[in-house]
Amino acid sequence: MENQQEEGANKRKLSLFDGIMLVMGSMIGSGIFIVSADIMRNLGSGYWLIVVWLITGVMTVAAAISYGELSSMFPKAGGQYTYLKEIFGKMMGFLYGWGLFAVIQTGTIAAVAVAFGKFTAYLIPALNDAAPIFQSGGYKITWIQILAIGVIIILTYINTKGVEGGKILQNIFTGSKIIAIIGLIILGFLLVKNNLWNSNMSFGWDAFKNLATDSSGSFLKSGWESISGMAIMGGIAAAMVGSVFSSVAWENVTFVSGEMENPKKNVVRSMVFGTSAVMILYLLVNFIYLNTLGRDAIAFAANDRVAVAASEQIFGSGIGTIIIAILVMVSTFGCVNGIVLAGARVFQTMAKDGMFFKAAIQNNKNGVPEKSLWMQGIWASVLCLSGQYGNLLDMISFVIVLFYMITVFGVIYLRIKKPSLERPYKTWLYPITPIIYLIIGGAFCALLLIYKQQYTWPGLIIVLLGVPIYLVINRKKGVISE
Template identity: 75%
Template sequence: MKRQLKLWDAVMLVMGSMIGSGIFIVSSDMMRNLGSGYWLIAVWVITGIMTVAAAISYGELSSMFPKAGGQFTYITEIFGRMTGFLYGWGLFAVIQTGTIAAVAMAFGKFTAYLVPALNDSEPIFQNGGFKITWVQILAIIVILLLTFINTKGVKNGKFLQNVFTASKILALLGIILFGFLLIKDSQWASNMSFGWNAFQDFGNEVGNNLLPTNWKSISGIALLGGLAAAMVGSVFSSVAWENVTFVSGEIKNPEKNVVKSMVLGTSAVMVLYLLVNLVYLNALDRDGIAFADKNRPAVAASEVIFGNIGTVIMAVLVMISTFGCINGLVLAGSRVYQTMAKDGLFFKSAMENNRHDVPEKSLWMQGIWASVLALSGQYGDLLDMISFVIVLFYMITVFGVIYLRFKKPELERPYKTWLYPVTPLLYLFIGSAFCILLMMYKPQYTWPGFLLILIALPVYWFINRKKS
């Protein structure tokens, strides 16, 4: 691999991979689970601390193993091939490809704001509950287009990533600025009037929309469950920063630049996320956030800020955001499957580079499977299950920092985790609380993800049996 990515490129990859569609959508569900501006802000702050703590901890591993594959490489080096394969399997099966499909579908759905015919037209095919729509076709076209562009060399992918990430950062800053300057009737006081009292209301479903019914006060166990459920959205919106570790083999001076990009990128994104949610709380009342049309509080807030043209402004912003996000995910994910193939844990053809020095076959495998998930319409259900699994693998990797300090203290560490052991322990504490609460109060978010990963065990045994 040629080292063609500078620190700026790496930071743009971190930020571009993180900022997709989640920040424009998930706050509705979070508000329905907690019902208070205080709690909405608190969950985003907790998620921000958690995310930056993980990035700081990962930095030590990235400096020790500065090669392609990132998290897969770290897990394999520390805990062995089987654990690494379980992670890689989950990444290919749904974590990376399912996220690509979901973000591509968000691109299609927001494009439909500008081209209503996409929503209004009849399904291309329908059989019972299964149907293929023009929005799905557009999503697949975007996936395959970005896959094709990335097969032509890392410079093409880098250029797209930098342009689209810079564009969406500037657009978000604009929304944040105007969200405070142009609001005539601020809802801030009413949203914060509930203090630390928490409420839940999941409304009545009417068509594709939820309408408020009656907010119910919650505390104790119900509040803990609400916090865990709310964090599913904020955590999902804050993942994928580790994608930069997947391309460590193509980053200049990776021992320093990978950790710098992760810490700078995650910190900047979490500040942006918090500010965007402050705009929601300023522009919309509690019901306006929780029951925004089609769970899109960003569109509702934009309409309040800019009037009727707000829908168009937000649609364009989300299209830019999701397009750049997909590109980052496509660029980075293929490097993991290539590394797995070199370790004998994936299709052999995935390890080959084309004449542009990129893993073309690995890119197409990823793109085709992501397209299948988009076509199936099941990616949304799968993604509900994987926030738990993603955090679980984050915890395993962060624990690896502590494990190696005891097991192999003699290994060279060009970068050491800041405030060790407080930083990794802080992440492990928050992550453990999140996972335990989900298992106790929202099991539908946990056991399906476990099953998805456990399916990989017989595959791993078959591969190793065949080799031996």
């Protein structure tokens, strides 16, 4: 461990500011501009729209605070993979790393890159109008998918040239989108002609009187007598799938701990400052939606693009669409860069542990894991072509939260099992903070298992497929047990 830290000390090029930019840039993609439509359709009230984002914010910051203790104890590249491996053993670490490569990291890269392509089509309508490059039955390859793959390849290539280039790109794009979002928030309050806040927020609990669930958990118009408290909670959990997915990827900064200056302090600071700032921005953006649009306009915005509808109310139909299209392009481009930069470090760390392709171990002459970057980029590109990135995202929110919960539980587990271990940073308000996350996360996962099983089992099955792969790898090494 000491040798790894000494080796890493020579290549620490990421400052606290870089870490915060990586957290914020990885979190803010396209979700905040879209998912509030689905939340409003599920819950039917501006009041509950804000409640969902508040719950998500509390979850996210509580997890980041809890992770801080582990980041100070294990300040090595690999982050969450390393924490799980050190606390619960190699298999748990491998299952997380396998899930990360198979769908979590690469699926996120694919989906956000495709979102970049879709919003680019606002500015270049020919992308939407062009005939598919290939089509067979329901499967097709479009120019938007090709553009998404191009973005992944370009950003992967830039990151192979050294951490410096990726860092500069990240800071420029993250800084730009933060400034743009703040500008949108300020102008949204100053320029809006019809303030709809009061009418949107007047419904509260009464909104549920018009909601009931069918057998799949989808809400339908019906009478109050047919809806139960559990069904309401199921609706909130289903609505949270989008907000949770929009608020993940902050842990990417733990993946690059080996390249952070003073990682025992700066990783936790990056996570706490970054997640708190993003969740405040998310709340303010939703205030703008509720200030400028009615409930139906939010719930049934064209293609769920609530931000476009709000911007058209603020700036006018032509310029509003262009402003949001450019903002989302900047946002998604920076988001893909942050996730590309960070993820490859996990697969390199896994390879060093004999849990991934050996080729991923070596750094190139620029001091970065080039082959690991390209493996990640190629698989993300395949997922773009699969056309299944949207389905993948639906089912990985559950898996992501499940791994978050296991990791947060690891903080409590280590406090009990190994109280004498050095902890340069201790979780604020322990044990309340990790328990808050475990309660909310546990309720979210349990309710999805009951009401939205299509969001749970597929992702879980993908992760569990890692068990036989792990056993095969260890049998070859002759080390089946720990």
